[in-house]
Amino acid sequence: MSEPPADAVPAAEAARLHATWSDPPGLLGRLASIDHKVIGRRFIATAFGFFLAGGLLAALMRLQLARPQNGLVGPDLYAQLFTMHGTTMMFLFAVPVMQAFAVYLVPLMVGARSIAFPRMNAFAYWIYLMGGLMLYGAFLLNVGPDAGWFAYVPLAGPEYSPGKRVDFWAQLITFTELSGLLEAIVIITTVFKLRAPGMALHRVPLFVWAMLVTAFMVLFAMPAVMLASTGLILDRLVGTHFYNPGEGGDALLWQHLFWFFGHPEVYFIFIPGLGFMSALLATFSRRPVFGYSAMVLSLIATAFLSFGLWVHHMFATNLPELGKSFFTAASMMIAIPSAVQIFCWIATLATGRLWFRTPMLFALAFFFILVLGGMTGLMLASVPLDLQVHDTYFVVAHLHYVLIGGAVFPLFGALYYWYPKMTGRLMSERLGRWNFWLFFVGFNLTFFPMHQLGLEGMPRRVYTYPAGLGWDGLNLLATVGALVIAASVALLLFNAWRSARHGEPAGDNPWQAATLEWATASPPPRANFDRPPVVHGREPLWEAPREPRHVKGLATDAREVLVTTVLDAQPDHRAGYPDPSIWPFVSALATTVLFVGSIFTPWAAVWGLAPVAIALTAWFWPKPHETDAHLRMERAPR
């Protein structure tokens, strides 16, 4: 359903638009880019880079555990490996990659020229990159954290974690939490204020709803971990007593604060996965997802409920039993909105016309893997049963089934699906199928035996185990599976790399999908749309075109964006957007210096503020040519 040539934008206009929205040339231009597509691609590539690193760490762990009493990795390095693996996957891959896809896709899906707050968006990316680099630099210098990805005190406290390892971890939290919060603000504003005219809230694509809901969750949950990690840094660096029972603090306070964030965090990962599922299943069933309202309400219900589950991570502590039971109920109840979604998808599949391509295969695997993970989740929700399997390999199995089944499989599907939009070329379908099946088989080989291992008594975070307890064979099987996963991921990378050059050219809409990002070229022009679309329904590219079809009259010689109302997306006003700027990058550098300095001395928080203040001032300082251009664009209201 591409637009007829009669309505095409004249080449001169398109060229002017392209020039207006382009980045300056050179390295400085690349650092100064605030184009959400450029940032989004970098963000996705960086997140996958961390995914690889985290995977390598896991491979080392599995090699160590392949045999009992293995001598490959000692206790110190092993502690760093599992801490870095968890920290990388949770903070540097799973949450950021979802935000990265949102950064790339949401403006396109809602028909906007740009993301909201483009410079803050760039700053958030740089902060995330620098935080991740800091952590890995630390790891390579033997200062990598070794107290687990959730760093329980007192083990992670000043007395039992000497040196700066845990401080680097705590400061990484600061980096990623700042980046996450800023991205959440960007996404919410984009979704609320920059939608194409006619895209009322009830016409917003389900993926965009998922990212909106996730962003709100981030706003409410991230501050808890900020409090927790700040308390930890203060305890370690300054000598406060937040977590010191000897002076009136409480070791359990850490757990409450951390898990109040930590449980919603897994939903920051899962809910975007649900968004991917809706997008993929609609396209490859050739019909809209059944039950739009139910789907949206389920997303919102899941988000709310997820804030009421955190104590299920603490069932083995000496909290009152009746209180724990409430969390059992909540943890079971959250299955209901997810079940609604799954049933709606099955209804979609049953009544659709199914088209099996690699993205669809990854989406279908969700049903097997996530539902299995959900079942073990129900088991873990029960306090008595959790008391047996908490902190064992049963939990490791569960969390990988829900996170990989619920998020990573849809993510890989999303990668195959939107790769042609981002690069203009399709990934190889043959390699994609090999990738999929290797990953599916390898994943189950690795993680299914872990359920049994946990029930048979194998705890988590052990660098070795004795022979003769019956764990040997299952561990070896899991290691073999891990190597199969490694092969699968290598294939994915090869496919992505090779297809960039040799993939089939994709065209605007290779999947004949419904949403707005497919209404523009692949890859999209700098201004996203030559003329922003006007929307009349939920599936704009599937429905018969209706007038008006495009927004006319936005400037092509200055960066102008149409801002619409929140509920009904009526055009509200035109906003002038900033030019590319190096200051987000410089501010991120200055902030990094402040954060890293404050690992070593509290005074860094003082003298580190000066460069940050200077950079922020330069950032916000009005630039004459920009101000002139925006003033020129102003029209008096009639």
Place this chain on the structure above:
Amino acid sequence: MATRIRPLQRRPHARGPEPRTFAAAALAALVLGLLPLAAVAAPPFGAGSQDALRTGGPQAALILDLWRLLLAVCGVVFAAVMAAFGVALWRARRGTRDTPPELQGPLRGEPRSARLVAAATGASAVGLCGLIVASVLTDRALARLPLSNALHVELTAHQWWWQARYDDADPSRTFETANELHLPAGRPVLLTLHADDVIHSFWVPNLSGKKDLIPGRTATLALRADVPGRYRGQCAEFCGLQHAGMALEVVVEPDAAYAAWAERQRRPAEPPTDPQAQRGQRLFLAGTCAMCHAIQGTDAAARRAPDLTHLAGRARLAAGTVPNGRAQLAAWIADPAAFKPGTNMPGHRYAPEDLDALVAYLETLR
């Protein structure tokens, strides 16, 4: 940079899966179907010690019952969802890129699908309520273990060993031991749990669920061991370098055997009669050992490391890391870090006759 432009594959089928997809799926199912066999066919699990599926007491048995119920219910639910999913995949018509999208149905409303989804959701909600009830009832049953005539044991977890103090109404009958608990079969045990340094977790899966030991907090755990035997437990909360080396052995024995063991534990160490053992005792008391370890009946009274008064009666050393025997004991004393890197026990390069004497003395501590 000429690229070959190949058209996208089109394989319009009316119904049924594509042959290659079906073959791949069947192969995957076959491989994965072997997994449960692997679990079942694996060699016997070390006599079932440290295994939640082989219960030795009522607490673990209650939890195992709940596990079986949840496994059954979740299995049925999973199968049902997979069946619905499979049916949907099998019966749905096939499409391609150019299949016109179906918009009329959704616009008219789809009452049949709506009813099915609503029914499935309703059934799920009811099922979940059932599971919640089952869970809460099990929880209550666990809390109602009769505790009359309970044995009181105070367990303090350290990095990386377990300190156990058997309490008694008569204070002169209390005694301390480490890393190996003996419990009378059929008698309830009330454990009071403390942690000396970081968070640990007490877990003997054959007997009971776990409980965290948190510095600054006192937790309790009630259990009863009904089936005599040796059970292995392990710390279940990451506690530092030797978290993997912090095991606990629980020996459940009939009342009489337990009473005999407890009486032996109450007695201080006998002074050695053998000259080599006496030399060993002098080395123990004059050297580094007495700075951390206690032996009741001697001047060694430190409590920084396991109480060694009845060391020779234990099956294992170093919280389950090393089997107890002459050669192993010597190797452990000479270089603890070789067995438990990160341990706080320093090693020494003893002269061979000194080490022999020391071990000879320790072997008299039954």
Place this chain on the structure above:
Amino acid sequence: MCSRCRERCHRPRPPRPALGLALALSLPLALAGCEREARRLELPPSAPLAAPSKAGVLYPGPYASAPVRVTAADPVVRGQRVEENAYAVSQGKRWFRWFNCSGCHAGGGGGDMGPPLSDDRWLYGHELPQVVASILQGRPNGMPAFAGRISEEQAWQLAAYVRSLSGQLRSDVAGGRSDAMGSGEPEQRREREVPRPDAAPPTVR
């Protein structure tokens, strides 16, 4: 696509940032990090069991006798780097608690029956080997001799911790606050007490 390539080909390459300078500046920091964080868990190459102390717990020795020698070839010389190793210093803190040093010197080293360890007055020398000697040999007026009672590695770790009580160690190596009641200022935040020269004994080789 092609336009992007063209842009890249025809643009003059910008000068590379001063990577070398950045590396040079970060290298000392990096090496400091490496030593600070090392966890040496294996048995030291030479771990002699010193002669058992004589009957009677207190065996004070005059400070000039049997000085502790430290050379580059000393097998316990990794104790020399013990002041740059956070793990070693934290083990020293553990020994301070385990062996009841606080019984005489008080919890934060403020002094009680035993002299303060957190001030600038060192009766028997403030340098690390001198502190090790004091610990192992014992000192007049009640400081027990720990030779043969603790390993030499433990003595070096303990001595490093003792020096941290008066702020002699770098703040990134010295420990933080204790997980206990009132032990005073965390060692890493203590002001460095400059040892008073008039109280120092003749140098111990």
